Amino acid sequence: MTEVISTELQQQLDKRYGAGAPIADGVGNETLEVLLRHRTTRRFLPGTVSDTELRLIIAAAQSASTSANFQFTSVVVVDDPALRNRLAELAGGQQLVRDAAVFLVWVADWSRNIAIATEHGHSIEATAYLDSAVSSIVDVTLSAQNAAVAAESLGYGITFVGALRNNIDAVIAELRLPQWTFPVYGMAIGVPDPADPADIKPRYGQSVVVHRNTYSPPAAADVQDYLDRINAYYREQELPADWAKNRLAGRISTKESLHGRQHIRRTFGNQGFELR
Amino acid sequence: MTEVISTELQQQLDKRYGAGAPIADGVGNETLEVLLRHRTTRRFLPGTVSDTELRLIIAAAQSASTSANFQFTSVVVVDDPALRNRLAELAGGQQLVRDAAVFLVWVADWSRNIAIATEHGHSIEATAYLDSAVSSIVDVTLSAQNAAVAAESLGYGITFVGALRNNIDAVIAELRLPQWTFPVYGMAIGVPDPADPADIKPRYGQSVVVHRNTYSPPAAADVQDYLDRINAYYREQELPADWAKNRLAGRISTKESLHGRQHIRRTFGNQGFELR
Numbered sequence: 001m002t003e004v005i006s007t008e009l010q011q012q013l014d015k016r017y018g019a020g021a022p023i024a025d026g027v028g029n030e031t032l033e034v035l036l037r038h039r040t041t042r043r044f045l046p047g048t049v050s051d052t053e054l055r056l057i058i059a060a061a062q063s064a065s066t067s068a069n070f071q072f073t074s075v076v077v078v079d080d081p082a083l084r085n086r087l088a089e090l091a092g093g094q095q096l097v098r099d100a101a102v103f104l105v106w107v108a109d110w111s112r113n114i115a116i117a118t119e120h121g122h123s124i125e126a127t128a129y130l131d132s133a134v135s136s137i138v139d140v141t142l143s144a145q146n147a148a149v150a151a152e153s154l155g156y157g158i159t160f161v162g163a164l165r166n167n168i169d170a171v172i173a174e175l176r177l178p179q180w181t182f183p184v185y186g187m188a189i190g191v192p193d194p195a196d197p198a199d200i201k202p203r204y205g206q207s208v209v210v211h212r213n214t215y216s217p218p219a220a221a222d223v224q225d226y227l228d229r230i231n232a233y234y235r236e237q238e239l240p241a242d243w244a245k246n247r248l249a250g251r252i253s254t255k256e257s258l259h260g261r262q263h264i265r266r267t268f269g270n271q272g273f274e275l276r
Numbered sequence: 277m278t279e280v281i282s283t284e285l286q287q288q289l290d291k292r293y294g295a296g297a298p299i300a301d302g303v304g305n306e307t308l309e310v311l312l313r314h315r316t317t318r319r320f321l322p323g324t325v326s327d328t329e330l331r332l333i334i335a336a337a338q339s340a341s342t343s344a345n346f347q348f349t350s351v352v353v354v355d356d357p358a359l360r361n362r363l364a365e366l367a368g369g370q371q372l373v374r375d376a377a378v379f380l381v382w383v384a385d386w387s388r389n390i391a392i393a394t395e396h397g398h399s400i401e402a403t404a405y406l407d408s409a410v411s412s413i414v415d416v417t418l419s420a421q422n423a424a425v426a427a428e429s430l431g432y433g434i435t436f437v438g439a440l441r442n443n444i445d446a447v448i449a450e451l452r453l454p455q456w457t458f459p460v461y462g463m464a465i466g467v468p469d470p471a472d473p474a475d476i477k478p479r480y481g482q483s484v485v486v487h488r489n490t491y492s493p494p495a496a497a498d499v500q501d502y503l504d505r506i507n508a509y510y511r512e513q514e515l516p517a518d519w520a521k522n523r524l525a526g527r528i529s530t531k532e533s534l535h536g537r538q539h540i541r542r543t544f545g546n547q548g549f550e551l552r
Binding site for chain 2: 009012013016017022023024025027028029030031032034035036037038040050052053055056058059060062063064065067068069070071073074075076077078079080083107109111112113114115116117119120122123124125126127128129130131132134135137138141142144145146148149150153154158159160162165174175176177178181184185200201203204206208209210211212213214215217218223227230243244245247248249251252253254255257258261262264265268275276
């Protein structure tokens with residue numbers, strides 16, 4: 001007789017992966033449950049994040065790995081309601097930017113390091129290259145994800161707001177971001193509305209994303225298994241199903257689907273990044 | 277009389293921030309302790325990560341936020357010793373690439389989404405723009421940081437290996453990465469050697485990195501406080517002190533300090549990314 005395993009972690013794995021889910025097999029801890037529990041929060045109830053909690057969220061962000069200790073992360077805490085409102089509009093009219101208890105803008109910031117190096121009389125040559133932008137985006141994102149996990153461990157919901165890049169020049173102007181910085185995305189943190197139907201969303205099976213020593217394209221059956229699971233999820237949510245047709249293709253087929261983000265290269269140049 | 281607060285979380289905060297550390301004030305949980313405990317692991321003891329643990333680490337990675345559910349993350353598990361050895365050399369001769377129980381290469385992967393969209397008869401235009409590379413790097417890094425936190429929650433140590441980009445073309449060839457993919461960094465996971473002196477590393481005070489509504493350059497005294505703390509840390513570790521002079525400036529003053537990463541733009545182009 002097979003024993004039914006029904007830990008929270010196993011239930012989470014089942015929601016992510018369906019019938020082929022990995023078996024937790026007794027492995028697990030509170031942190032893994034926080035990580036696996038993640039779902040997008042698009043509706044927030046009124047409520048606050050305490051100053052102490054916000055400081056711990058930022059401390060978690062700063063505790064992430066950082067390339068050569070460069071600490072490229074700056075974060076703008078937006079609590080002015082009028083500014084929140086303008087950012088909500090710049091991000092395509094997202095109400096959650098207004099409603100979240102805390103709204104953060106994560107900024108890739110070379111300016112501190114450049115100031116310090118310049119004071120020591122050094123020239124700055126490396127920043128002209130694409131890798132410098134890449135390494136700072138990586139740095140900020142390691143930090144931001146730690147902040148997300150910290151907030152979720154405290155019971156809050158979070159959502160990343162990449163659509164801030166739709167109008168990146170206006171965001172830079174609003175936040176008065178200096179040369180050698182650029183905003184990468186926003187993050188809404190707050191009390192999740194339990195009426196929000198969003199649940200743990202299915203992801204590709206591990207056979208699709210994990211490769212062994214060399215890359216192997218996914219089996220068609222494994223991709224189809226995923227398309228079936230994600231479409232079933234959208235139907236349950238009463239959202240338009242057919243993820244591949246309605247969502248994926250609609251976002252990559254035309255440059256207009258980038259909603260302004262096709263222009264960020266010019267902005268990077270204006271901010272100092274040649275991306276050679 | 278002031279009560280002495282000495283939780284693990286408070287001790288971690290004190291190591292990160294010194295005298296001006298935030299006070300945890302009774303807030304805390306196991307996940308925050310895992311996040312704040314992070315330190316780079318450069319020396320690994322022999323030991324393994326079980327298959328179940330690795331599946332849970334990958335499940336954590338896939339549970340992170342992903343832009344429009346695009347799931348840009350692929351991960352190559354490198355367990356062939358000869359391949360490990362070659363990657364170690366390509367990353368500047370890093371022994372930890374050989375010694376880690378698990379070595380992962382995190383890959384930004386547009387190829388799956390492009391294949392699906394093409395099957396549906398759609399043209400692909402958005403991928404020509406810089407933002408497409410940015411959004412996929414963000415996606416991979418949200419995943420990779422979740423994997424790092426999951427591994428650390430299980431008692432392992434981790435280190436990111438950005439130096440894989442030093443020889444990105446050779447890494448692409450070794451892992452047979454197809455068009456519309458690129459490797460972002462490696463990650464070593466394993467049993468930390470307790471003899472490794474690396475400790476929780478000081479970071480900038482929160483006043484330096486946190487801005488309120490608009491960006492404000494850091495106060496010189498706050499930057500100097502940090503330089504004093506990080507230099508004291510390096511002296512304790514018996515490493516060359518003067519972070520600003522020896523480490524920071526040495527890494528950004530010349531293009532040669534990028535150790536080959538000044539050429540990644542050409543590689544992005546070869547892989548299909550025009551970065552318009």
